[in-house]
Amino acid sequence: MTMKKIKGLTLLFTMAAMAFTTACSDLTPVDYSEINPNNFPKNESDVEALVMDCYRPLRGDWWDGIYSPSERGVMFINDCTTGILTGDFGAQKMAAELNFFPTSEEITWFYFTRNTSSYSGGYINKISTCTLTLDDIANAPISDSKKKEYEAEVRCARAFLTYTLYDMYGPLVIAPLEVLKNPLKEQPLPRLSREEQVKFIEDDLLFAAEHLPMPNKAEYGRFSSGFC
Numbered sequence: 001m002t003m004k005k006i007k008g009l010t011l012l013f014t015m016a017a018m019a020f021t022t023a024c025s026d027l028t029p030v031d032y033s034e035i036n037p038n039n040f041p042k043n044e045s046d047v048e049a050l051v052m053d054c055y056r057p058l059r060g061d062w063w064d065g066i067y068s069p070s071e072r073g074v075m076f077i078n079d080c081t082t083g084i085l086t087g088d089f090g091a092q093k094m095a096a097e098l099n100f101f102p103t104s105e106e107i108t109w110f111y112f113t114r115n116t117s118s119y120s121g122g123y124i125n126k127i128s129t130c131t132l133t134l135d136d137i138a139n140a141p142i143s144d145s146k147k148k149e150y151e152a153e154v155r156c157a158r159a160f161l162t163y164t165l166y167d168m169y170g171p172l173v174i175a176p177l178e179v180l181k182n183p184l185k186e187q188p189l190p191r192l193s194r195e196e197q198v199k200f201i202e203d204d205l206l207f208a209a210e211h212l213p214m215p216n217k218a219e220y221g222r223f224s225s226g227f228c
Contacts, residue, residue: 041136041140042141043141043142044140044142044146046140047136047137047140047142047146047150048150050133050136050137051133051137051150051153051154053129053133054126054129054130054133054153054154054157054158055153055157055222056126057123057126057157057161058157058160058161060073066110066123066161066164071087071090071091071092072091074110074164074168076092077091077092077095077107077110078095078167078168080092080095080096081095081096081098083096090106091104091106091107094106094107095107109122110123110164110165110168110169111123111124111165111168111169112124123161123164123165124165124172124173126161127158127161127162127165127172127174128174128175128180130154130155130157130158130161131158131174131175131176131177131180132177132180132181133154134151134154134155134177135177135181137150137151137154138151148211149211149212149213151207151211152207152208152210152211152212152223153208153212153222153223155204155205155207155208156204156205156208156212156223156227156228157223158204159201159204159205159208162174162197162200162201162204163201166197166201170191170194171191171192171193171194171196171197172191172192172197173189173190173191173192174189174192174200175189205228206228208223208225208227208228209225209228210225212224212225212227212228213225214226
């Protein structure tokens with residue numbers, strides 16, 4: 001083998017080694033299953049998935065939903081406080097006798113999360129989910145008209161859920177967007193005043209009423225202007 005060929009092969013191997021070293025310099029794994037603001041939402045389908053998640057807390061699932069028709073739903077519990085319904089055990093007995101405390105999870109679970117993973121709870125946090133979703137919609141790559149439609153649905157869901165909890169527990173602690181976007185910074189928040197709480201709900205409903213479709217044009221099961 002001539003010296004010229006040896007030098008050529010040496011140069012080729014050197015270049016290949018350098019390329020391999022460069023390609024392997026960053027071995028940090030990429031988790032493509034993780035959803036974050038950099039990869040979601042990217043299109044209207046992604047936005048719609050976020051909007052549907054805001055409907056979820058309002059479902060009437062028998063065992064796990066704030067509007068469950070069973071003894072675990074707000075309708076049953078609230079009616080027990082009026083004498084319309086009653087019971088001799090559990091939350092219904094507490095509500096019927098108006099004998100419950102901040103530690104009575106059967107009553108407070110609509111607001112706070114229970115110490116179990118069997119079912120959801122802590123619906124106050126679902127208001128924050130709606131607030132973050134509104135920010136995602138505002139920054140999504142879709143038309144302004146579509147943004148208003150989806151925003152109207154989310155704001156209607158947020159108003160409905162907020163009113164339900166306000167009716168049960170009085171003015172709520174509602175985190176503003178800037179606090180939600182900095183979750184590692186601890187920031188105690190007060191309850192809203194009654195005036196602030198009512199305006200929060202009213203503003204959402206007025207926006208929803210203006211931008212939601214008419215009942216005859218709304219998809220079955222989704223909010224329409226007739227709801228507001």
